[in-house]
Amino acid sequence: MQDQTSSEIEQLERLKAGDLDAFEQLVEEHQDKLINTCFRFVHSRQDAEDVAQEVFLEVHQSIDSFRGQSKLSSWIFRIAVTKSLDFVRRANRKKRSGRLKRVLGWVNDGEQAAIEPEESRSALDELADKERAEILRGAVDALPENQRIAVNLHNYQGFRYTEVAQIMETSVSSVESLLHRARKNLEKRLAHYFSKNFDN
Amino acid sequence: MKNRRSQIQKQVERTLGCFETAERLEPDPWFASRVRSRIAGREPVSPSFRWSLTTNGPITSALLALMLVANLVSVVVLSQQRNRQGASPKDDVSSLALAYGYAARETSYYLSTD
Incomplete structure (x- = not known):
């Protein structure tokens, strides 16, 4: 066991014994951060909650295989990251097939709009925080996994x-090192984005 | 040119500062209950749980009483069946004839019933 406090060990024992109250307590403890972690990958509240639910079901099913070599929370968030990335890959495959359909002329204009909504642009100085957050989100999504x-x-x-x-x-x-490279990549992508918009 | 670059740099810094102000989801208040009910719905009853039901005090007494009653009923029913099987048709006819005030005439009775 690593970094486990006595209360964490006790909680783990209760979870392994199938105690549903202990499990509900675990869900309440992590749901906020976990749903938001999933949300940062999947970008939809409904999808984030669905993925988070799958994460907790997986935790419940596999708790016996948890050996305690890391913190329980780390293990849970590892499952969350894996499940979210799986979800995004599945969604991207769907999107690719949607693009193919569009290229082949199998979708009408209304469906085209649903596949790739047009981005709204505004003057740089008037950018609201929400818009900035969206631009940042786009840049983060373009980073290596x-x-x-x-x-x-x-x-x-x-x-x-x-x-x-x-x-x-x-x-x-x-x-x-990953975070340093990510910061550099983000700066580069954002500078490119703003230089394009600065000219307009 | 320098002014343009510094403007862009300013925008980049401001945008990178949006990590802290990014939208956060408030979890649905029923999320934990929903997860719990999904787990409870698909969880098979464990052998230990089934055993705990049978070792529970009042349930054990009721089960024992039920078994005792079932045993008594089956003993009574079986003994009645044996009694019926053990009595010959001749005895039945004689007792019936006596009850109606007739003497048993077995040959003619059996002939008439065949």
């Missing part, structure tokens, strides 16, 4: 480097 996971967990959810390292099953120095 590992950098995206690290940014989601550290910058959005506020996990410390050590916690991110545990969730991603890597070293703290790797996390630092």
Whole structure:
């Protein structure tokens, strides 16, 4: 066991014994951060809640296989990241087939609009925080997968480097390096975005 | 040119500062209950739970009483069936004839019933 307090060990024992009250307590403890972690990948409330529900069901089903080599929360968030990425991959496959349909002329104009909504642009100085958050979201989504996971967990959810390292099953120095590269990539992408819009 | 670059840099910094102000979801208040009911719905009854039902005090007494009654009823029913099977048709006819005030005439009776 690593970094487990006595209350965590007791909670784990109750969970392994199939105690549903202990399980509900675990859900209440992590639901906020977990749903928001999923949301950062899937970008829809409904999908985020569905994925989070699947995560908790998986935790309940596999709790016996949890050996306690990391913190319970790290294990749960690792499952959340894996499930969210699976969801995004499935959605992207669907989107690709939608694009193919459009190219082949199998969808009408209304469906085209649903597949790729037109982005609204406004003057740079009038950008509201919400719009900025959307632009940032787009830039984060374009990052390589590992950098995206690290940014989601550290910058959005506020996990410390050590916690991110545990969730991603890597070293703290790797996390630092991932976040540094992610920051550089984001700066580059955002600068490109704003330079394009600055000219307009 | 320098002014343009610094403007863009300013926008980049401001946008990177949006991590903290990004929208956060408030979980549905029934989320935990929904997860719990989904788990309870698909969970098979464990052997230990089934055993705990039978070792529960009042349930055990009721089960024992039920078994005792069932046993007594089956003993009574079986003994009645045996009694019926053990009595010959001749005895039945004689007792019936006596009850109606006739002497048993077995040959003619059996002939008439065949």
